[in-house]
Amino acid sequence: MNNRKVTLAAAAAGVLTGAAGLSLLAMPxxxxxxxxxxxxxxxxxVEQVLTSKPGAFGGTVEVDNKLGLPSIAEIPQLADGKHSARIWTDGNGKLRLALPNGQSEQTIVDDGTTTWSWNSQDNEVTKSEHKDGRKDEAKPDNxxxxxxxxxxxxxxxxxxxxISVDGTARVANRAAYELVLxxxxxxKTLVREVRIAVDSELKMxxxxxxxxxxxxxPVGQVxxxxxxxxxxxxxxxxxTPPSGAKVTTPEAKEEQQRHKPEIGIEQALRGENPQIFGTGWDTVVGARIPADAMTQVPAEAQGLVDRFTKKVSGNWGSGKLFTTKVATILIADDGRVVAGAVPEQVLFDTIGQVK
Amino acid sequence: MITRQLGSEVRWMLRRPRTIIGLFGLVLVPIIISFGIWTASDEGGGGPGLAAILKGNGMVVPIFTLFLSLNLLLPLVASIWAADGLAGEAQHGTLRGLLVAPVSRVRLLFVKLFGLTAMSLFAVTLMAVVGIIAGTAFLGTDGMMTLSGTTLSTAEGLVRIVLFILLVTFQMVSIGAVALAVSSTTEHPLVVQAATMTTIIVFQVLGQFPSLDWLHPFLITTGFPGLIDVMRDPIPFGQIWDSTLLAGCYLLIGTGLAAMRLITKDN
Incomplete structure (x- = not known):
């Protein structure tokens, strides 16, 4: 009889262990x-961060995004939610990135001379060779x-x-200083503070x-x-591109995607010669989209813009306002665009200066 | 003594006609998938996830097949075996004989659990082997292309397949253990199957609601999609490990409950 009780207790302990394990797993x-x-x-x-040169490392980066950005098919990693990416670098410019997207994956490899971008979704490799002049370009003249x-x-x-150091933190099992800006x-900015955990050893x-x-x-954390x-x-x-995969160049890819609406907006927003207003955190970037580019935006893209923006007007004119938690973009109907990490009022005050 | 019991348990399971028919059905899955991809038009990969890289990549067929089957088919098979193990015996009146026999009831449960594990491993391996053969025959192979765009040698690919077989079997056995716990409470095998499958389906539906995300870490089905990481290169073991631990908790709970029920059962 006693034996039976012991077995019963053991079985009950097994159940409890399993239940406890479940709760442990569920806890962050x-x-x-x-x-x-x-x-x-x-x-x-800060000086050490800026002068240190991170060596070789590999790791998993987690992005927790609550910015309130619309999800764009091309870059699912930007949409709200948690995303992870794996990164490896040899510290000398060679790089590998693995960006899982659901059950697919995008892999980007920079082997020093060529950048390969592979997408399992369409079995396609984009190959772009580095231009010879690129290295020199990166160095400023003075x-x-x-x-x-x-x-x-x-x-x-x-x-x-x-700038302050607000205690320490343990990130990815490494000791780090919490640098707070x-x-x-x-x-006049939407940002309250930026916290950067700096590795105590590598200063990265x-x-x-x-x-x-x-x-x-945090609205955004990487x-x-x-x-x-x-x-x-x-x-x-x-x-090495897998056999059977289609290998293209970025130029060909761009040509192929020209009809896609998101690209239209991007090109329209890119504009020419951005103008900078203000300094520091309330810097506002302004530009004027050429009138013909405004009309070129396809109807679908226009719909996309309308869906995520609200109509606003004032003594500066009228336009559309796109708000996220950290940035605001104002697109006037006449093609003027201003954007910054500022409340909308700052944009209304600035847009008049856009040439 | 114990080996004889284990052997006879598996022999009994294999001798049931429904086991044979079930295994035959399972084997059809990779064949149909390979044939379907083969006959599909040559244009582009298309399809989400693993389906996109199946073309010309026959070694992925076993992994794709098991990954798909893990959602419904394999839990169903596990629940059938668990249902036969205790509820089926009770229905035929043979469980009474086993319970009064001078064999410890805990040992009886472990014999049943062993039968479930052996048969699950056998079924999963059979599917994988047929998948490799059908995939290679219909789709051809140059090693194994991963989701990360790298190409593994055939040997490395086989290691991934074996790893995936073990992971999937473990998930299946964990579901089966919970089914065994249900099985110990009833004389009707159908009840066991219905309960297990309903749970799996309800779990999957619950997993679709973002507002229930606090609940998701408790559902065994949450761990299924993460197993696909086996096809990434290098393998990120984080999610695979989490899924396996999650299934391990279910295995403990299922086995524990079944043992408690069997020990207290009055003949």
């Missing part, structure tokens, strides 16, 4: 105890040493924001979170959920 992974790190001046930390440049950026940043009180950002006024949770630092398998940075 705890952040863990924040590590204790030596104090560091925020200015020094090349400064990185330390000086970093100091410059720090002082520029401090003009508009308060807060816009100065005079800045592990997580960036943007918080806006009126929300406790961060590593797992990272391993060190040399990566060199095979990761090679790509």
């Amino acid at each position: 992974a705890g952040a863990g105890q924040p590590p204790s790190l030596p104090n560091i001046a925020p200015e020094t930390l 090349a400064m040493d990185p330390a000086t440049a970093a100091k410059e950026i720090v002082s520029k940043t401090k003009e508009f924001s308060d 807060t816009p100065k009180a005079g800045e 950002p592990l997580r960036v979170a943007v918080l806006t006024n009126g929300t406790a949770e 961060g590593f959920s797992q990272i391993n630092v060190g040399p990566q398998d060199s095979k990761l940075f090679e790509f």
